[in-house]
Amino acid sequence: MNIPDFNLKDKLEKLNIKEALNSVKDALGFEPQEIEEGIYIPSESSLKLAAPNKSNYDDTEFDSPYTGNKKILMVCTEEQYMTMANDRKFKTGNQPIEMMVPMLHFKKAGFDVDVFTATGKPVQIEDWAMPNEDDNVKAIYDEYKERLEKPNSLAELVKEDLAAMSDYAAIFIPGGHGAMLGLPDDKNLGEILRWVHKNDLLTLVICHGPAALLAASLDNDDHNDNHNDNDANNNNSASTDNANMDFIFKGYDIVAFPDVMDKQMPKMGYLPGDMPWYFNEKLEDLGVTVTNKLASGHTHQDRKLISGDGPLAANELGKLAVKELLSTVK
Numbered sequence: 001m002n003i004p005d006f007n008l009k010d011k012l013e014k015l016n017i018k019e020a021l022n023s024v025k026d027a028l029g030f031e032p033q034e035i036e037e038g039i040y041i042p043s044e045s046s047l048k049l050a051a052p053n054k055s056n057y058d059d060t061e062f063d064s065p066y067t068g069n070k071k072i073l074m075v076c077t078e079e080q081y082m083t084m085a086n087d088r089k090f091k092t093g094n095q096p097i098e099m100m101v102p103m104l105h106f107k108k109a110g111f112d113v114d115v116f117t118a119t120g121k122p123v124q125i126e127d128w129a130m131p132n133e134d135d136n137v138k139a140i141y142d143e144y145k146e147r148l149e150k151p152n153s154l155a156e157l158v159k160e161d162l163a164a165m166s167d168y169a170a171i172f173i174p175g176g177h178g179a180m181l182g183l184p185d186d187k188n189l190g191e192i193l194r195w196v197h198k199n200d201l202l203t204l205v206i207c208h209g210p211a212a213l214l215a216a217s218l219d220n221d222d223h224n225d226n227h228n229d230n231d232a233n234n235n236n237s238a239s240t241d242n243a244n245m246d247f248i249f250k251g252y253d254i255v256a257f258p259d260v261m262d263k264q265m266p267k268m269g270y271l272p273g274d275m276p277w278y279f280n281e282k283l284e285d286l287g288v289t290v291t292n293k294l295a296s297g298h299t300h301q302d303r304k305l306i307s308g309d310g311p312l313a314a315n316e317l318g319k320l321a322v323k324e325l326l327s328t329v330k
Contacts, residue, residue, distance in 0.1 A: 175207025
């Protein structure tokens with residue numbers, strides 16, 4: 001009696017099931033789009049879901065706009081490529097809605113914005129997420145375009161002993177996966193965050209922006225440490241020096257883009273592979289509680305820390321920040 005060959009693995013390999021599934025995903029628009037060799041942006045289908053052509057900016061009028069000289073210090077990423085666990089590169093940066101919609105509210109309320117990156121290199125924007133049918137977002141992007149291309153330097157700000165920090169009423173860190181690149185390991189940003197916290201100013205973060213809060217746990221005894229070797233820190237961000245630091249946000253609740261959602265993103269083709277690390281886990285290790293499991297447009301305020309969970313939260317985060325600013329800033 002002949003016994004049938006039930007070696008399923010061999011059968012599946014012969015049928016090239018994996019290749020067939022990839023072909024189906026590609027046909028349905030669920031494969032990440034390779035724009036250059038080894039460099040990817042989200043799939044066509046995921047862009048339709050996660051990158052709308054218009055934001056939810058509501059053009060709120062504020063009764064008594066600010067007329068003073070205090071500004072918002074906006075910290076952006078100068079890094080563009082996240083190397084995934086499979087070595088593919090994801091073209092990222094700051095998410096334009098998460099950046100521009102709060103800025104629209106700041107402007108309407110009378111607050112100017114100074115743009116900073118770690119070393120003064122140009123801000124990187126997720127251009128594939130630009131809401132091309134949103135005239136308000138496009139207008140403020142055009143207004144700030146030169147400042148985004150030639151930002152100020154966090155390193156220079158700290159080198160000058162934070163002398164210019166008295167000009168600011170808040171620090172704002174927009175999201176996009178690019179906020180996870182370089183900023184969580186930037187000791188200069190850590191010093192600025194601690195100064196802001198000590199002086200009871202507002203800290204505003206949205207989506208992946210809270211990842212940059214990890215910088216506040218880094219020791220910065222030497223301003224001149226080489227803290228921006230981003231090719232190296234891409235895969236081990238904020239993983240070494242922060243374990244025993246007295247973290248200024250310990251005990252705080254925030255909303256942010258959840259790790260559980262980031263872990264699903266490769267399945268829908270938004271990301272070209274699993275991420276090198278997950279920032280919720282790092283924050284929770286330091287005593288922060290991330291309270292949301294979905295990114296559905298929620299905001300939260302815990303003392304002077306205001307957070308939003310994603311692009312749907314950008315409008316409310318801007319208005320909540322302005323309300324707090326107008327009630328406290330003279």
